Amino acid sequence: MVIIGISGGTGAGKTTLVNYFAEILGKDQTLIISQDRYYKHLPELSFEERCLINFDHPDALDFDLLLSHVLQLQEGKSIQSPLYSFEQHLRKDEIEVLHPKKYILIEGILVFAHAPLLNLFNHKVYIEADINNRIKRRMERDLKTRGRTKEEVTVRFQNTLQDMHKKFISPHMNSADIIIINNDLKFAKNQIQEWIETLIK
Numbered sequence: 001m002v003i004i005g006i007s008g009g010t011g012a013g014k015t016t017l018v019n020y021f022a023e024i025l026g027k028d029q030t031l032i033i034s035q036d037r038y039y040k041h042l043p044e045l046s047f048e049e050r051c052l053i054n055f056d057h058p059d060a061l062d063f064d065l066l067l068s069h070v071l072q073l074q075e076g077k078s079i080q081s082p083l084y085s086f087e088q089h090l091r092k093d094e095i096e097v098l099h100p101k102k103y104i105l106i107e108g109i110l111v112f113a114h115a116p117l118l119n120l121f122n123h124k125v126y127i128e129a130d131i132n133n134r135i136k137r138r139m140e141r142d143l144k145t146r147g148r149t150k151e152e153v154t155v156r157f158q159n160t161l162q163d164m165h166k167k168f169i170s171p172h173m174n175s176a177d178i179i180i181i182n183n184d185l186k187f188a189k190n191q192i193q194e195w196i197e198t199l200i201k
Contacts, residue, residue: 001074001100003120006107007172008127009165010056011134011141013182017127018107020189024196031073031101035108038066039084041091050089056109056164063114066106070120073100109165112172123199126176129183131162 004021008014015034022030040062042050053060069079078099083092112118112126129137139150148156173179178195182188 001102001104002122003070003074003104003106004123004125005111005118005121006105006125006127007109007112007169007176008180008182009129009134009169010109010161011137011139012127012129013137013185013188014107014109014127016185017180017182017188017192018105020192021105021196022103024193025103025200029102030105031098031103032105032107033066033069033081033098035061035066035106035111036086037082037084038062039089039091041082043090047088053089054160054164056161056168058110058113058168061110061114063117067114067117067120070104070106070117073098073104074120076100109169112175113168118172118175124176125178125180125195126173127180127182127188128173129181 006014006018006021018032022032038061039055040060042053045053065082069081072079078097080095081098082095084090085092106117106121112124118124139154178191180188180191180195
């Protein structure tokens with residue numbers, strides 16, 4: 001089993017490129033796990049209080065559960081992975097059973113920020129993009145899939161995201177085995193293909 005950690009700033013294009021990783025490695029032998037499944041479940045807070053949570057800070061994540069699930073997969077065991085609702089800021093009632101595969105891709109903005117998890121990765125990939133591209137992609141995603149308004153996304157980016165990026169995300173770029181520049185999708189995919197070819201020789 002090969003565990004690959006994939007990090008990078010919000011809007012860097014991680015989801016698109018992680019799916020491309022799986023395409024090259026073989027979707028039938030690749031499992032993708034997003035950190036977004038593992039935000040803490042805080043039903044004791046009101047919806048208004050949950051809306052104030054800083055989801056770009058490591059404290060928002062249940063790293064203990066994520067770490068235990070990765071260890072179980074390493075042992076060849078299946079896991080019951082949570083699903084998260086960004087509209088309600090709560091875990092959903094249903095879970096998804098995920099089975100171990102040859103390649104495990106763990107992706108998210110903060111997956112390098114937790115040392116015990118970082119130490120489990122056989123390889124580490126950091127995806128970088130300029131800030132204008134990241135803002136645009138974050139805006140498109142949050143409007144489409146997370147029920148947020150343009151104003152909410154803009155305010156969050158200006159007041160929270162950049163500060164969190166500087167504190168908890170970009171400093172870990174140095175941990176990466178390779179940095180993929182994703183300002184141009186074709187160029188980024190070429191970088192990934194070349195790297196994977198050396199990886200699986």
